[in-house]
Structure formats: structure tokens, C-alpha cells
Amino acid sequence: MDPSTGTELVAIPSGRVTLSDRRTQRSWSVEVAPYELAAFPVTQALYAEITDRSPSTAQGDRLPVESVSWWDAVRFCNALSQRDGFTPSYHLHADGEGIDWDTSADGYRLPTEAEWEHACRAGTDGPRYGPFDEIAWYRGNSDERVHDVGGKQPNPWGLYDMLGNVWDWCWDVYDAEVYGTYRVLRGGGWFDEHWSCRASARRRSHPTFQVDDVGFRVARSVAHALPA
Secondary structure, three states, X not given: OOOOOOOOEEEEOOEEEEXXXXXXXXXXXXXXXXXXXXXXXXXXXXXXXXHOOOOOOOOOOOOEOOOOOHHHHHHHHHHXXXXXXXXXXXXXXXXXXXXXXXXXOOOEEOOXXXXXXXXXXXXXXXXXXXXXXXXXXXXXXXXXXXXOOOOOOOOOOOOOOOOOOOEEEEEEEOOHHHHOOOEEEEOOOOOOOHHHOOOOOEEEEOOOOOOOOEEOOOEEEOHHHOOO
């Protein structure tokens, strides 16, 4: 499938992942049920097809969409679900501030932070799933610009650009007590140094912010992972 016009999903097996936060020196373990995750970040072509919008700073059909907020990403997930005949995963409150995730829905959604790291690692246990320059666009090799999706080697489970190129929005709130509604970002981007492009690295951003190295990829729950 052409990643610029479609959504190729990869089946991700269940597992357990240990998340960690350098700021708080905290770690915690999460059980992850089977799910599906897009092989590529959402491209500008697909985003424009679904939303009729082209918000990115750099322009190109096969470039990952960027300068999209977390709210933009969840609205895209619902719109893509409706196009493809699935039940939308998110219910947005009328006040424009609240959101509920229907975990029984079969529609597209953002991955959780644990799902993202589990998929990024793909059974590996180091900071990266392969030789860095072969798998990621980062400050050392990107010429300080975003690149077409799929231009580097995938991880062992067939996922591209999990590290570098653009950060991925995740569903989770970063730390509600300290940062309020800020949401988790994962993966590192084209302007980041190598230490920010690791499977365990966490960043945060306000859900309304639109940044030129932040994009997203979609996930879907699978039938046998849903509640009875």
C-alpha cells in the first residue's frame, strides 16, 4: 500500500513493557493486549484527503503531517473511522475540552504510551531497534528538515519512522498533577539530538499546540482484545 494515500496496519502481539521517566526516576510496568498500529506516520496526503486541510510547515504528499495538535489528531482518527465504516473511538464533549475513549469501538485511535513503546521496541531491549543512522532521521543526518515516510529501515515488526522524523502523539496524559492536560509525545524528531530519539524517551506538549516536528500514527484495537 502507498503510505501517502492509505493506512497499512501491522498486527502487534500482546506483551509487557516497562516505562520509565528520567525526570522523576520512576518506572512502571504495563500489560499490553494485541492491537494494530500503522506502519507509517500519517502523511500529508492522507491528512488532506480526510480533513481538507494542509497544516504542515514543509509541504509534500509523502511527508509526515506535522504542525497538528493532539486535538487535530483525535478528530482525524474519528473522521478516518467514519470513512472506513468503523465506529469512532472518541466522543468529544460539546464544550470542546473533554473527551471520552470508547474502548469497545473498532475505529482508529492514538496508541497509548505503553503500546507505542512496546511496538517501537519490537522485541528488542536496547535504546534503539537498529543502527541509528539506518533507522532514523535526526539532527545528525536530516539536514534539519523532515523527510518522506518510509525512507529508513523499519523495525523488526515492520514499523517505519518509530524513531526520528516526527514525534508521535500518544493518548496518555503526561503527568496530570504537574502538567495538567499535557499529553505524551514519543519517538524524537528530525531536529533532535540522538539522546532524544530512544525507545524510552518521553516528551510532553499541550494538546492544543501545533509544532513542526510533531505528527502521529493511528492504532486500532482488535476484536479479541476488546472487553466482553
